[in-house]
Each structure stands twice: as structure tokens, then as C-alpha cells.
Amino acid sequence: MSVVQAVKNYVSKMITESEPGYKIMLMDKETTSFVSVVLGMSEVMRQEVYMFERLDQTSSGENMSYLKCLVYVRPTKENIDLLARELQKPRYGTYYIYFSNVVSKSDVKLLAEADEHEVVREVQELYADYQALSPHLFSLHMPIHCLGLKWGGGALQRTVQGLAAVLFGLQLLPSIRYQNNSEMARTLAENIRQTILTESSLYNSTEAEGNTLLLILDRRDDPVTPLLQQWTYEAMVHELLGVNNGRVSLAHVSGVADDLKEVVMSPTQDEFYSRSMYLNYGEIGQTIKDLMEEYQKRLSKQQKVESISDMKNFVESYPQFKKMSGTVSKHVTVVGELSRLVGTHGLLGISECQQELVCGSDHSTNLQRIFQLVTDPRVREVDAVILVMLYALRHECNPSNDMRGLVSALKKRNVTDRYLKLLSSLMDFGGAKSRQSDLFGTQVPQNVSTIRKRLFKGLKGVDNVYTQHKPLLLETLMELVKGRLREGAFPFCGNPPSSTTARPKNIVVFIVGGATYEESLTVHQFNTNNPGMHVILGGSTIHSASSFLDSVESAMDGIPRKALRI
Structure with missing residues (x-):
């Protein structure tokens, strides 16, 4: 699938x-x-x-x-x-x-x-009415301005068409569940169901019937994941360089060769990238080093042309050698630029603060560290603002919340009015009143198992301090496969299947408002760890922090700001 x-x-x-x-x-x-x-x-x-x-x-x-x-x-x-x-x-x-x-x-x-x-x-x-970015990830590549807080223009029709194409193309006849507090998710679910009924003749097999679930979520329920600095190769390239239709522009890199000013970064067309896209920042450096050493060994062999046999071997292996040469040049250039940006902008320190903020519970320590970074002139304006945004989301209901002081610090460093407005817009978009999930585990647990899960959340399987956070999607998928996903929070569209507790073998998750590469990594790991199941993730678009902020700004344009007075 x-x-x-x-x-x-x-x-x-x-x-x-x-x-x-x-x-x-x-x-x-x-x-x-x-x-x-x-x-x-x-x-x-x-x-x-x-x-x-x-x-x-x-x-x-x-x-x-x-x-x-x-x-x-x-x-x-x-x-x-x-x-x-x-x-x-x-x-x-x-x-x-x-x-x-x-x-x-x-x-x-x-x-x-x-x-x-x-x-x-x-x-x-x-x-085939969608962008297939990897075997388990697709995007409708919709413009940011197409989605607000309600369906408008042709956005609903385009989303129905793209999502239905995935179901028809893969011959998946699903039960449908949706996020209950999202009017957009409910409307999409109803339209998909009607489309399936209308075009039922397109299914030439009913093997997937009863084994497939379409789960429609809303980006507003997890506004944190798109804001966090990412450390897998795929996500870093998208966040720091930008990927457009599988291509990355390196024209801004000093001294870059003409043939590297735009490079293809697609797992379907680059074997090395396919193997390395889920590696973290530390691992990819070692992998690039190994690739270069292998290339140098082959280069030394290519230079020893002393006989007719050597010439014959050279001609036969030259295309493969040239391809490897291009792969080495491309990825060395990309990783070099990523490394430069990480160092120049101090992203390791910023990311550590982000992770401790969203996964930890020490408010006073978090606040002190954020003040240090926000007032540090070496920290980019956008990074300072995102830290304050994450703080606002994480400690929205904390009586010791010091948003006033943080906003004052942003104003002292002359942050643009756009970012100050976005602080309010984000809270209206994805603050506690707009979410149905317990995003930070701050609500009172109902039982001992929930308490245990909250106490140890973020510890199991954490590689380092930069990857503590796990998207809300992972918790949702785990609850789903255990048959514990509450029907009140995620009702069925139409009649539920005869056995609502049965584990679906195929799950298509679609996030209205856009998915992220961190969530794609989560799905990849979930599929690896659950060989009897398969999840496909799709979204209106694939977000970086910048595109997510653009989408929030567009969605909240013209809507009075209420959640945060600055």
C-alpha cells in the first residue's frame, strides 16, 4: 500500500x-x-x-x-x-x-x-490527484490561503478530490472517523462518504472493506509540532532550505557549482537520500563521511588505468561512478549548508529550550531560559517569537504565566508588528479553547494507567534532548490500535462497523490544515513497529514553521483576536 x-x-x-x-x-x-x-x-x-x-x-x-x-x-x-x-x-x-x-x-x-x-x-x-512524497506520505500541495477556519472557495472540493483519489487508487473502502470539535473535519468526512457512495462502481474489490479506516484530524489540535526545530535529514532540509516539488534551491550558497544550484531531494529518485532521510543530525554527518570515503576509494581505482582491461572496466563503471560523484557533491553541499545554518543561528540551544519547554514541567526554569534567548541579539527574530509562542501554548493556564514580560522583551528588540499579531492569532487558532486534546498532559488524569503514562511520557525511546517531543498523532494512533479511541472525541461518519474495537489493518490519516515531516517520521516508525498494520499520512500541505505561521495568519485574517491581549 x-x-x-x-x-x-x-x-x-x-x-x-x-x-x-x-x-x-x-x-x-x-x-x-x-x-x-x-x-x-x-x-x-x-x-x-x-x-x-x-x-x-x-x-x-x-x-x-x-x-x-x-x-x-x-x-x-x-x-x-x-x-x-x-x-x-x-x-x-x-x-x-x-x-x-x-x-x-x-x-x-x-x-x-x-x-x-x-x-x-x-x-x-x-x-493520482496528489503529490506522493514517500510510500506513506502524500500532500495536496494546496496554497496556504485556501484554508481558513471554514471551508471556502474550491478548497473543500479540491480536498475531497485528492483524498478520494488516494482511496480509489489504492482500492480502500474505509470506515470514516473525524475529530469531533472540528467543523471542517466533519464536513470533509461527510463529503468523502457521499463521494464513495456516489462512485461505488470504482471499487473492483471489497477486500479492504472492514479493514480500513480513514481518520480526519484538524491541525488546530496540535499547533506545537509544526513550530519545533527538527533534526532528521528530511525535516531539516525542508525547514532550513525549503523543498518544492522534490527540489531544493542552493543558489544562495556561496561558491556553489552551477549544476548544484537546484538539486533533487526525493526518496524516489535518490537512493542515498532514501536511506538517510530519517537519520538525525549527528548520524547524517557520519553517513556522509562514510559515503565520501567510499567515493575516494573508487576514485583511486578509476585513476589506475594501465591496461586494456582497466580501460574496459573504467568505461563500464563510469556511469555508476559519475552518478556517485554527483550524489557525493550534492549531499556534501546540502549537509554543509545545514551545518552552517545550525551554527550561525544557534539552533541547537534553541531546540533544546523548545524541547524542555513542551516536554518538561519546570515553569520557572523554562521562563528564565526563554528570557535569555529572547534578549540575545544573536538569536533570529523568528526563533525568539516561536519560543514565546510555544511558551504561550504550554503555560496558557499557568497562574504564574509571564506573557506580558516576554512580549515586552520582544518589543524591546523591535520585533515586527506581524509577529506580535501572530502571537494572538496563534492562541485563537490553537489555544486550549480550540483544542479537544490534552496536548501537554495537564488535565487531571482519570486513572492510574493514565497517570503512569503521563509521568513517563517523553522518556521511552528518546534519542537525545533534541528529540523528546512526540506528536499528538502518535498518541492518537496508539489509542486507535488498542481500540481505546473515544467515539465521543472521534465519532464515526455514518454507521460504524459491526465491531468498532477490531484493529484496522489499513489507516489513512488526513490532517486538515497540513501535516509535518515529524509526523511522517512518526508514521514511518509506527509502520516499522507494527508490521500487521499500515498507516498512510496526508495533509493539505507539508508544513515548515514558516509556512505554518503563514497559514495561521491567513486563517485568522479578519477575525477579532481574543485569546491574548498584548
Whole structure:
């Protein structure tokens, strides 16, 4: 059950089911990203794909009727109109049209009417309407401004389409549960259920029925996880450098070679990255060192070309050697830049304070340390603000709360008004009154086992002080698999299955408002530790701290701030 393999299979289906011969792929902006994240363009081109074009950027160029055109687009009104225009004046000999989701009969009819030259050979629906970032992680890659505190515009429709495509593509017929205090989660659950009922004919197997659960959560229930500094390779790259469609820009790095100004960081296209993405900061340094030593050994062998046999071996191994050379150069550059940023911004000290703040209970020590960092001019403005945000969330109900003093310290260092407003917005977005979870374990436990769990929370399996925190998602999954997830907090949408305590084998978790790479790591570890089960995680987007703050700002725009008076 892999979302990456599902997308790859659909792309392979498109290419192999058409007639032999050279082809062009015509895609839209979103489907281009769906393909590029899971497959390198060179890999696609080896399968007789000659060229790639964007449907929204085509012009009336030269007629290439000798080429076959594979169209892979989302079934939006804009794409239907553009495709109809393309068919009215076709530039290619034949067209094979594949939609990334369910397409309406009226749109198919419109295309049939536009196909006056009878160049369309096939129209099919594929269910790959999402970015597959790893086997267990997908994103709808939705713009931040699309989601507020209520569904608006086309955000609900887009989310339903993307999430339904995952279920249809993997042939998962789930029971549905949702976070009870979230109106957005409830609405999404109802719409997904209705879509499944309407499109029930798309299921050609009922093997997963009764064994699958779709669990819809709301980002507001855990506003802490997106704010924390992360230390796995994958999460650090996203947090400190930014990943966009599986690519990372290194153009800002001093002295970087031209071929490294933008690099691919995708586990589906980089074997070393796939093996290393879940390693922590300390481990990745040693792994890079081992990679370099192996490269140097091969380099010394390549330089010893003394006979015809040596030359033959050199030619045969050169492509692999060159690939390894590129891998070494890329990851040495990336890790070097990460190391520079960690040192320059003092992120180890900041992260240690963050972890002790959200996982510890010593208020006075936490407060003293935060004051030291907030008033330290070497600490970045954004890091100082995030520390105060985490303090506000963690000690919101503490009678000794000193938010007034911390805000005053931020003002003294001339923090921008935007960040000061965000402090209030965040508390309205994800403060105690907006959550249904006991995020910090501060509510009165109901029984001895709960008390024991709270006392030892954060100790078991902790690698170091920088990784004490575990996302709320882990606790939710553990309660679910034990049959203890409260139906009052996570009700079923529609009739519950006959046995609500049975452990589902397949779980699709979708977080309205965005997931994080820390939660992806949690799911990876959960799947490893529970071989009889499989969890897939999806979100409206994949957040860094910066994008999460942007989303909070967008969501709370125009809503009066109440939770925190500054």
C-alpha cells in the first residue's frame, strides 16, 4: 500500500497502453508536479516520451502529427476548456487523454464535440490527484490561503478530490472517523462518504472493506509540532532550505557549482537520500563521511588505468561512478549548508529550550531560559517569537504565566508588528479553547494507567534532548490500535462497523490544515513497529514553521483576536 507506487503505476499505464512510437506528455501545473516528484524526467523519456509540455503554456507551434500526445491533467473547468481548444486545432497525430480524477459526463461530451478531427483515441480516469512524497506520505500541495477556519472557495472540493483519489487508487473502502470539535473535519468526512457512495462502481474489490479506516484530524489540535526545530535529514532540509516539488534551491550558497544550484531531494529518485532521510543530525554527518570515503576509494581505482582491461572496466563503471560523484557533491553541499545554518543561528540551544519547554514541567526554569534567548541579539527574530509562542501554548493556564514580560522583551528588540499579531492569532487558532486534546498532559488524569503514562511520557525511546517531543498523532494512533479511541472525541461518519474495537489493518490519516515531516517520521516508525498494520499520512500541505505561521495568519485574517491581549 504505497502512494508512490500507485502514481508510478498510473504513469506507466499511460505510457505503455498507448501505441508504440515517440510520444509527448501534455500536463498541467499540478500533474507536472505529481509526476516529477516520483519519477525523474530521464526515466520517463527512456519509455519513448520525447518531450513534455504544459497545457496552460502551449502556443500554436509547428504541427507534429507524427507524435502521439499523452494528456494527463486534472479535470478542472480551465483544463477542459484548454483541452477543447487544443482538439479543435490538433498539433499531434493522436491523443490519449487521462484525467487525474473523476470527470463529469458533460465535460467528456464537450471534448467529444471539440474532437472534429477525430484524433482522440482514448479517454480514461486515473486516480493520482496528489503529490506522493514517500510510500506513506502524500500532500495536496494546496496554497496556504485556501484554508481558513471554514471551508471556502474550491478548497473543500479540491480536498475531497485528492483524498478520494488516494482511496480509489489504492482500492480502500474505509470506515470514516473525524475529530469531533472540528467543523471542517466533519464536513470533509461527510463529503468523502457521499463521494464513495456516489462512485461505488470504482471499487473492483471489497477486500479492504472492514479493514480500513480513514481518520480526519484538524491541525488546530496540535499547533506545537509544526513550530519545533527538527533534526532528521528530511525535516531539516525542508525547514532550513525549503523543498518544492522534490527540489531544493542552493543558489544562495556561496561558491556553489552551477549544476548544484537546484538539486533533487526525493526518496524516489535518490537512493542515498532514501536511506538517510530519517537519520538525525549527528548520524547524517557520519553517513556522509562514510559515503565520501567510499567515493575516494573508487576514485583511486578509476585513476589506475594501465591496461586494456582497466580501460574496459573504467568505461563500464563510469556511469555508476559519475552518478556517485554527483550524489557525493550534492549531499556534501546540502549537509554543509545545514551545518552552517545550525551554527550561525544557534539552533541547537534553541531546540533544546523548545524541547524542555513542551516536554518538561519546570515553569520557572523554562521562563528564565526563554528570557535569555529572547534578549540575545544573536538569536533570529523568528526563533525568539516561536519560543514565546510555544511558551504561550504550554503555560496558557499557568497562574504564574509571564506573557506580558516576554512580549515586552520582544518589543524591546523591535520585533515586527506581524509577529506580535501572530502571537494572538496563534492562541485563537490553537489555544486550549480550540483544542479537544490534552496536548501537554495537564488535565487531571482519570486513572492510574493514565497517570503512569503521563509521568513517563517523553522518556521511552528518546534519542537525545533534541528529540523528546512526540506528536499528538502518535498518541492518537496508539489509542486507535488498542481500540481505546473515544467515539465521543472521534465519532464515526455514518454507521460504524459491526465491531468498532477490531484493529484496522489499513489507516489513512488526513490532517486538515497540513501535516509535518515529524509526523511522517512518526508514521514511518509506527509502520516499522507494527508490521500487521499500515498507516498512510496526508495533509493539505507539508508544513515548515514558516509556512505554518503563514497559514495561521491567513486563517485568522479578519477575525477579532481574543485569546491574548498584548
